[in-house]
Amino acid sequence: MEHCDGENSAKRPNLSDGGGSEDRLSALPDDVLIHILLKLLDVAVAARTSVLSSRWRRLWTLLPELNFPSPSDPQHIRLALTAHEAPALHRLSVYFIDATAESVAAWLPMAARRLSGNLLLINTAPHNETEDEAAEGGALELPCFENATSIHLELGYLGLAVPPLGEFAGLTELFLACIKLHGPCKLGEAVSSLRCPSLQRLTVSDAWGMGNFNIHSESLKKLKLINVHQLQQLTVMTPALIHLNVTSCFSSSHNLPVANISAPQLVSLDWADHYDPRFTQLGKMENLECLSPYPFLVCGRGDSAHELNSSCVRLLQRFELIRSLSLLLAYTTDTPNKQYLMEDIKRLPDLTHLALYINPAGHSFGASVFHLLRMCTGVRNLVLTFYSAPHHPEAQTPCPSGCACDQPPNWKTEQLALDRLREVEIWHLRATEHEAALVKQLFEWETVLEKMTVYFHCSVTKSTAKKFWRMLRNFSRPGVRMIGRRVA
Numbered sequence: 001m002e003h004c005d006g007e008n009s010a011k012r013p014n015l016s017d018g019g020g021s022e023d024r025l026s027a028l029p030d031d032v033l034i035h036i037l038l039k040l041l042d043v044a045v046a047a048r049t050s051v052l053s054s055r056w057r058r059l060w061t062l063l064p065e066l067n068f069p070s071p072s073d074p075q076h077i078r079l080a081l082t083a084h085e086a087p088a089l090h091r092l093s094v095y096f097i098d099a100t101a102e103s104v105a106a107w108l109p110m111a112a113r114r115l116s117g118n119l120l121l122i123n124t125a126p127h128n129e130t131e132d133e134a135a136e137g138g139a140l141e142l143p144c145f146e147n148a149t150s151i152h153l154e155l156g157y158l159g160l161a162v163p164p165l166g167e168f169a170g171l172t173e174l175f176l177a178c179i180k181l182h183g184p185c186k187l188g189e190a191v192s193s194l195r196c197p198s199l200q201r202l203t204v205s206d207a208w209g210m211g212n213f214n215i216h217s218e219s220l221k222k223l224k225l226i227n228v229h230q231l232q233q234l235t236v237m238t239p240a241l242i243h244l245n246v247t248s249c250f251s252s253s254h255n256l257p258v259a260n261i262s263a264p265q266l267v268s269l270d271w272a273d274h275y276d277p278r279f280t281q282l283g284k285m286e287n288l289e290c291l292s293p294y295p296f297l298v299c300g301r302g303d304s305a306h307e308l309n310s311s312c313v314r315l316l317q318r319f320e321l322i323r324s325l326s327l328l329l330a331y332t333t334d335t336p337n338k339q340y341l342m343e344d345i346k347r348l349p350d351l352t353h354l355a356l357y358i359n360p361a362g363h364s365f366g367a368s369v370f371h372l373l374r375m376c377t378g379v380r381n382l383v384l385t386f387y388s389a390p391h392h393p394e395a396q397t398p399c400p401s402g403c404a405c406d407q408p409p410n411w412k413t414e415q416l417a418l419d420r421l422r423e424v425e426i427w428h429l430r431a432t433e434h435e436a437a438l439v440k441q442l443f444e445w446e447t448v449l450e451k452m453t454v455y456f457h458c459s460v461t462k463s464t465a466k467k468f469w470r471m472l473r474n475f476s477r478p479g480v481r482m483i484g485r486r487v488a
Contacts, residue, residue: 034062041067043080061085070095070124078107081114090117099123101140101158112143116170118150125156125178139182144168155179157208162190173201181209188214188235204228217241225249234259245270268292275311277318288322291315291349295328298368299338299404306344313344324353325376329368331361331405340407342368348375352420355383363405366438370411373445378420382442385427386435386457412437416445423450428457431468443475452476453483460486 037046037060046060061083068077072094092111096104104121111119139159144166145151152175153160160176161183174191181187189195191202192215199217203224204210210228214235223236224245231249234257241263250257250273259280268290274280275294293315297308312327325348332338354376358365373379408414424442429435443449454472456465469484476482 030059030062033059034064037063038065042069043067044076047080058085064088065091065093067091067093068095070122071097074099074103074106078110081107081110084114088116089114091120092118093120094122096121096123096156098126098156099158101138104140104158108140109143112145112148115145116147116149118152119145119148120152122152122154123156123158123178139180141183145171149173151175153177153179161185162187166195168196168199170198171196172198174199175203175205176207177203177205179204179207179209181207186212186214188212188216192216193218232257234261236261236263238263239265241266243268243270245272247272250274271315273311275315277314282318285319288319290324290326291319291322292326295330296341296345297330297332298340298342298365299331299363300341301338305339305341309341309344313346316345316348319349321350323351324355325349325351326355326357327372328357328359329365330359331363331365333361338404340367340404342371342407345371345375348372350378351376352379353381353383354379355385357385357387359388360386360434361388363403364434364437365405366434366441367405367407367409367411369438370414370416370441373418374414374416377416377418379418380420380422381425382421382423383425383427384438386430387428388430412441417447418442418445418449419447421446421449424452425455426453427455429454429460429468430457431460431464436468436471439472440475443477443480449477449480451481451483454485456484456486458486462486 033056037049040046043060043063043066046063049060050057062085064086066080066084066089068080077094089111092115104123139161140155141161142163144163145168146166147170148168149170150173151171152173154175154177157178157180159182160179162181162185164183164185168190174196176187187204187210191199193199196217197219199219201222202215202220203226204213205224205226205228207228208230210231212233213225213228213231214233215223216237218239220238220241222243223238223241225231225234226245226247226249228249234246234249236244236259239262242265244261244263244266246259247270250259256276256279257274260283261281262283264284264286266285266288269282269285269288270292272292272294294312296312297305300306300308354372356369356372358369369384373382426435426439452472454469456468460468465484465486472484473482
């Protein structure tokens, strides 16, 4: 037995010959070893390889990317940046849990001097803060990253002060979320062309302290403003802008917001917010192709419901011709004496692609879809996406007789010719009676349909989906290509 062990030991390959020479792994070129260390995705783990041999002792300091997983230690980050010897730092990723502005400020200026690529900083806060809570505590002073190309900050409602001087010369993308802006320098000044001459993509989400936002940028192509709380004035002067998204920024404002948008090359506009042409100037948008307005409440009660829908209606009337319209139809749970509000939409732009996102809450929605389709009979592509709370019994049963959602009651018998409709997609089908009624009518209205693709919701069992699918195929006419799938 001992002889066998000795024989196997002699045949076993060794990384080292025991005489102090370099092992085979260490003999690999530096770039290969650095690639191996990058796969560890943790600077601390990579640094611990220094104990292997003198060959590895400083190898981790040559990493072009430094990743500090949660929960990061600010002292370790500072020491790692001090020891870093690579010609360039292309990526720095840091994850914190409930960090303070002071702990981040201990190493961020050093990173600004070293970084020539992407910064990712995510601070996970224990809870969402109110405006008053976000105002408490100090502010993190953002240093000027002269050579960074991308900055992504999710600060967990830490205060943030943008630098009053300096140029972010290489910055092409900036993402700011969960922030409270401080200081005399306005964000709009910092991200305009004078200081961010290469900026192409800007996202600001869940931000406080931006009562006014004015940006003048020759390079910006994509701008997203989402939940910028209590925004009062918005000025966007961007001759190269292609996509603009403004969502839930003005809705919490106590005063009428003012917006002035100059984006002559704009192709896509998502404006899920208050819109009044008296105070919101959109300028010339002759290249606009895609429009997504504020969600539309199908049934409601009183003047407040009509006022809620007025922003959507006004924006739909603003444009004569677009290629694609995306519209969310929202239904509420049963409310006494509610009115059918779809008649407020009296005109749609001339379009070829219609995407409807429907939250039925157990109600019938065929009449609402019919109301829209009869105003855009030239549509060629129709996409229906259903979303709701988890499956519940009321979604399977028709509404009570006289429910406002089924107005007008003759939508199933009125004539409608969709003589250009070529393709239909239906997402998250739950195999309800209301869905079956609408699909049946689509086949009654279409004349040249070539393809219908149906994606069942994951909650629908295979047997139910199979039965429902057979019914849909019976509705279709010969020549229509029917495709059915289940969504994971």
